[in-house]
Amino acid sequence: MSKYIPILAILIAVIALGIFAYTSEALTYAGSRPETCANCHVMDAAYENWYHGPHEKWTECVDCHLPHQNVLIYYLEKGRTGMHDVYIFSTGQTPELIRAKPETKTIIMENCIRCHKNTIEAVVMGPQTNDRFCWDCHRNVAHGARGLTLLPMQDSTLYPTK
Amino acid sequence: FVNNNPPQQRAMQPLVEIKAMEPDSSQWGINFPNEYASLLKTKLNTTDTTYGGSSKFSHLEKDPRQIILFAGYPFSKEYNDDRGHEWALTDVRQTARLNLKAGDPKETHATCYSCKSSNNPALWNELGLEGYDAMTFQQMTDSGKIQNSIGCANCHEAGTMRLIVTNPSLEAALKEQGKDWRTFSRQEMRSLVCANCHVEYYMVGEKKVLHFPWAEGTRIDQILAYYDKALAEGTFKADWEYPDAKIPMLKAQHPEYEMYTAGSTHYNAGVSCADCHMPYVREGAAKYSMHDIHSPLKNPELACGQCHTDTESVLRRVNLIQDQVYNTKLATENALIDSLTAIKTATANPASNATLLDEARALHRKAQFMWDFVSAENSMGFHNPEYILKMLADSTDLARQAQMKASQAASDPALLATGVYNALDPKPSPAK
Amino acid sequence: FVNNNPPQQRAMQPLVEIKAMEPDSSQWGINFPNEYASLLKTKLNTTDTTYGGSSKFSHLEKDPRQIILFAGYPFSKEYNDDRGHEWALTDVRQTARLNLKAGDPKETHATCYSCKSSNNPALWNELGLEGYDAMTFQQMTDSGKIQNSIGCANCHEAGTMRLIVTNPSLEAALKEQGKDWRTFSRQEMRSLVCANCHVEYYMVGEKKVLHFPWAEGTRIDQILAYYDKALAEGTFKADWEYPDAKIPMLKAQHPEYEMYTAGSTHYNAGVSCADCHMPYVREGAAKYSMHDIHSPLKNPELACGQCHTDTESVLRRVNLIQDQVYNTKLATENALIDSLTAIKTATANPASNATLLDEARALHRKAQFMWDFVSAENSMGFHNPEYILKMLADSTDLARQAQMKASQAASDPALLATGVYNALDPKPSPAK
Numbered sequence A: 001m002s003k004y005i006p007i008l009a010i011l012i013a014v015i016a017l018g019i020f021a022y023t024s025e026a027l028t029y030a031g032s033r034p035e036t037c038a039n040c041h042v043m044d045a046a047y048e049n050w051y052h053g054p055h056e057k058w059t060e061c062v063d064c065h066l067p068h069q070n071v072l073i074y075y076l077e078k079g080r081t082g083m084h085d086v087y088i089f090s091t092g093q094t095p096e097l098i099r100a101k102p103e104t105k106t107i108i109m110e111n112c113i114r115c116h117k118n119t120i121e122a123v124v125m126g127p128q129t130n131d132r133f134c135w136d137c138h139r140n141v142a143h144g145a146r147g148l149t150l151l152p153m154q155d156s157t158l159y160p161t162k
Numbered sequence B, C: 001f002v003n004n005n006p007p008q009q010r011a012m013q014p015l016v017e018i019k020a021m022e023p024d025s026s027q028w029g030i031n032f033p034n035e036y037a038s039l040l041k042t043k044l045n046t047t048d049t050t051y052g053g054s055s056k057f058s059h060l061e062k063d064p065r066q067i068i069l070f071a072g073y074p075f076s077k078e079y080n081d082d083r084g085h086e087w088a089l090t091d092v093r094q095t096a097r098l099n100l101k102a103g104d105p106k107e108t109h110a111t112c113y114s115c116k117s118s119n120n121p122a123l124w125n126e127l128g129l130e131g132y133d134a135m136t137f138q139q140m141t142d143s144g145k146i147q148n149s150i151g152c153a154n155c156h157e158a159g160t161m162r163l164i165v166t167n168p169s170l171e172a173a174l175k176e177q178g179k180d181w182r183t184f185s186r187q188e189m190r191s192l193v194c195a196n197c198h199v200e201y202y203m204v205g206e207k208k209v210l211h212f213p214w215a216e217g218t219r220i221d222q223i224l225a226y227y228d229k230a231l232a233e234g235t236f237k238a239d240w241e242y243p244d245a246k247i248p249m250l251k252a253q254h255p256e257y258e259m260y261t262a263g264s265t266h267y268n269a270g271v272s273c274a275d276c277h278m279p280y281v282r283e284g285a286a287k288y289s290m291h292d293i294h295s296p297l298k299n300p301e302l303a304c305g306q307c308h309t310d311t312e313s314v315l316r317r318v319n320l321i322q323d324q325v326y327n328t329k330l331a332t333e334n335a336l337i338d339s340l341t342a343i344k345t346a347t348a349n350p351a352s353n354a355t356l357l358d359e360a361r362a363l364h365r366k367a368q369f370m371w372d373f374v375s376a377e378n379s380m381g382f383h384n385p386e387y388i389l390k391m392l393a394d395s396t397d398l399a400r401q402a403q404m405k406a407s408q409a410a411s412d413p414a415l416l417a418t419g420v421y422n423a424l425d426p427k428p429s430p431a432k
């Protein structure tokens, strides 16, 4: 009998994991749909502002936020940041305002260049290193004019000042 | 997306019904525990920033020039920095300005309570503005009509929870400009509720009825024009007369709303007071407006970070702006003190030319009001830096011209001495 | 990522090799037709904005106060607004300031060419700074050494195309501060190349060697301290003496770089001159830096729009800033003219107290330089509004103090007259 215990345990574990995965829609986390990111309400502002920003037509979160050198690096990073975010979220350590980490910025920057290489070639390269981010100027491209603001959307053209 | 979430779908349904103008915030707090709990926190703030913050430090100690500039007026006795909304009642009752001698609160009108209590909306409703202001401060206190510090009823309509104008003087002041706050957008209301209190005011006539000097507009030149007209028409002469100089002085008071809305960068860009002073905070899944109102420099990530990703850079900038304004303000004060000294001496001289001396007084009145408009405003320049610096430049120029006129009036070149304050030894210190 | 893409992978390979310090921009243009073509466009700009733009309108006509303020100095004869880089050579040759009388260009040093031609880098290399400045303006013209207006060689190193310091005076001024531009970041260089020319300068000694007054720093008080030291040590007295007032005056000239880098909002936020004045433009798929440098208010969508999506709101703000600065500047000018009038009269009065009069002169010298630092700067306040408004406030205060000192020196209350300029009828008009 005792020799079945490990098998039973594994079986139960598999079933439990399956139920967990099903009910929590964990598999969707392996995909790339922006709605997946927005599952987490703390990603709401990022989602809303991306949705209203100019890139919604062409990109999903992962196009900018994950490295695209090759599949391996892509999934390694996806796993790493995913684990990190879930850990922070479920342990209630979510910061009041979420900010891109320096590593994240490097990844995003590589992605801007990946897609827009032709456009920016003449101006980004040069004898001195390019020491600024694309979004220093293109402040609205990714997440709207003011980034991940929690404030209601505002438009001064709708708000007459005198 | 805001439109996609009509009010009836809101997560939390009200638990109790709140009666109109309910003065007791804890009642409202049953329905809105986050907002209530954060409002109570305004009692606990004590730390200071470079120029503001939440302790009641003495402005007179920090800058004794103001003792001279307010001589003959209660502000020369005590003038402290403001602190949280929960302190409003305590502070107005304790202030030396209303307790210079024993019977003062019996002689002071209740008008001084106008911006300190959530009992007001119901009281104004009951007594009317004139009736309210006709009572004395002491009567209001003793009758127990005023018991609560600032609270929900000062800003919200019970039931709908929408932001409203509760101070009848604000309603009247807007009407004088042909405006009706009921047509204001939500974003405009997020600043206008503050204008119930954070505005320049004066008290009309013997009845001491609360009034805002806005009929000509809310810019400094328009407010000055308003007061000049009132002086000419005899409806309002002065807040006080400067001793030995016979200048009909004006006192400016917390014109945050007027200053901010005069074309500041942020106002032009559609930013409201609440955006900076009541940023959204997260509590679990819900986000709500932080009602623990204080200096945004105490939580800049939240207050400014919503719009400025590089918080550090804007904070460096705030420092620079405030330092520049503070130093310019001190230079203006030095000029004003030189001018006051000259006018006093010229007034004491019976040979002085009366016309020139009156011109000097008029120039000084204007100069000092412009300075005070900046000084009494509580952001040390940040709410509208360029407007404020221009105002100080103009004020200094006028103060120097006043001094020159006084010297001409007395034909006395000695009145042209500059740096009078710096030569003072010892400097004045506030009464204890 | 940038490191992964070394320069040799660039889409366009150079067609010809450009020799070091090549003065002829059309040579460079073979490799970089977009940049070259846009640079040539600076010749075609003519339209104006409210306070700037690209016509050479006369500042003296627009504001005749400056005729009085510059009396006795060539700037009172002609002072026009700047226009495109392609005009530099034409304009310096034509200016009335160098052609007051027939032989002037023969007496003027070549120093006046320092910021006008792409021939300079090669010439400095050949002659050295002192050798260059020892020549006369006429010699430079006649020898055909200077033939091209501003061009690629003023900002770029041939071959690498990197931005470099080409003016030896800038290199020297940085060294005096212990700085080496070779350690500057790319973003810093995008501002520093403009400092080859858009800076305050003076000419040292008989040899008229070009020098920037930066040894103490580049803020207004540090530059004033520098000139005061030079005065005390006898190394540099004044740009000119004000007629009948005997004031050793300083003339400020286009201190764009000093003004902008003194902690302005944009500088603090890491924005460079090129970001606004040379925004990227698209040509087919690729983008490049627009070399048609002019007022960004003529193409705000491009110049400001990438960073400020709500271009309209920031432009409204620019208007407001410039109007406020302009009006404050006029008030300062009025004070300066009152002061000059007083000092002149006091100087004419033999009974005047010499010490007091010298104090008045020192105050005025300082006041007018501060004003000029703002007035000669070409953005009408926009590059650093708060800093500029504070400077004007201080300048007005000093000008009034100078006037008072002059009145005391002559014991004459009549010198306290204000509004001298406004009473003038007719107003002065520029010489034709």
Ligand SMILES: [Ca+2]
Pocket (backbone or CB within 6 Å): B052, B053, B054, B055, B081, B082, B083
């Ligand atoms: Ca405070």
Ligand SMILES: [Ca+2]
Pocket (backbone or CB within 6 Å): C052, C053, C054, C055, C081, C082, C083
């Ligand atoms: Ca121009």
